[in-house]
Amino acid sequence: MIDVEAAKLAIEKSKTKEVVDFANDMVRDHEAVNVQALDLVKKLKVTPEDNATSQALSKAAEAERAKLAKLEGAAFDKAYVANEVAYHKQVNGALETLLIPSAENAGLKSLLETGLKIFQGHQQHAEHVAGMLK
Amino acid sequence: MKAGMLIRSLAGALALALVASPALAATIEVTIDKLVFTPANIQAKVGDTIEWVNKDAFAHTATVKGGWEVMIPPKSKRRITLKKVEAVDYFCRFHPNMKGHLDVAP
Numbered sequence: 001m002i003d004v005e006a007a008k009l010a011i012e013k014s015k016t017k018e019v020v021d022f023a024n025d026m027v028r029d030h031e032a033v034n035v036q037a038l039d040l041v042k043k044l045k046v047t048p049e050d051n052a053t054s055q056a057l058s059k060a061a062e063a064e065r066a067k068l069a070k071l072e073g074a075a076f077d078k079a080y081v082a083n084e085v086a087y088h089k090q091v092n093g094a095l096e097t098l099l100i101p102s103a104e105n106a107g108l109k110s111l112l113e114t115g116l117k118i119f120q121g122h123q124q125h126a127e128h129v130a131g132m133l134k
Numbered sequence: 135m136k137a138g139m140l141i142r143s144l145a146g147a148l149a150l151a152l153v154a155s156p157a158l159a160a161t162i163e164v165t166i167d168k169l170v171f172t173p174a175n176i177q178a179k180v181g182d183t184i185e186w187v188n189k190d191a192f193a194h195t196a197t198v199k200g201g202w203e204v205m206i207p208p209k210s211k212r213r214i215t216l217k218k219v220e221a222v223d224y225f226c227r228f229h230p231n232m233k234g235h236l237d238v239a240p
Binding site: 025028029032035036113114117118120121122124125128 | 227
């Protein structure tokens with residue numbers, strides 16, 4: 001969700017086609033992941049709870065967004081894309097080492113595994129865009 | 135006598151099939167499920183059609199660096215007809231960890 005907000009900021013602020021395209025891809029994929037997650041929550045009749053991992057991720061992302069909001073032009077592009085690389089790295093680390101191994105429900109495990117592949121893809125895509133900005 | 139005629143007509147049908155077969159182009163289906171192209175390696179011929187079937191809720195592409203690109207929206211199918219001999223690696227531009235390979239023979 002937080003990642004979608006950073007992307008929306010990029011769509012608004014960036015003048016670089018590659019950055020805006022990337023941000024649009026992020027909005028589209030993350031919203032699709034969210035729809036799948038909400039469907040699963042409904043199916044399992046569970047209530048998602050905050051935990052230390054999700055809180056740390058949210059807090060870091062909010063701080064980053066505040067920082068990005070103050071930047072313009074090339075400085076914004078660079079900071080946004082670098083943050084996307086770092087953010088996806090962090091999320092993928094959490095998925096691999098913590099969230100997937102501790103998921104007991106098969107549906108949840110499968111969604112997290114698909115999420116990991118999606119976000120590994122986003123990390124590579126972000127790294128590619130970062131390379132183009134240099 | 136009867137058996138001889140049967141064999142002759144079978145041979146005739148077979149010859150016809152052999153002559154006709156080079157014109158028959160194949161359609162090769164590539165499934166995209168959970169960010170994986172299956173099969174990952176395709177052997178095809180010029181004139182064949184590749185059809186990508188995207189089962190994911192995510193948009194994907196089949197992109198050849200410096201070459202062609204096919205956009206495959208969520209839950210949809212897209213096809214191309216192969217027009218030239220080539221051996222190319224392709225990937226999804228949105229998720230570059232998705233990879234495939236295509237060999238097109240004459």
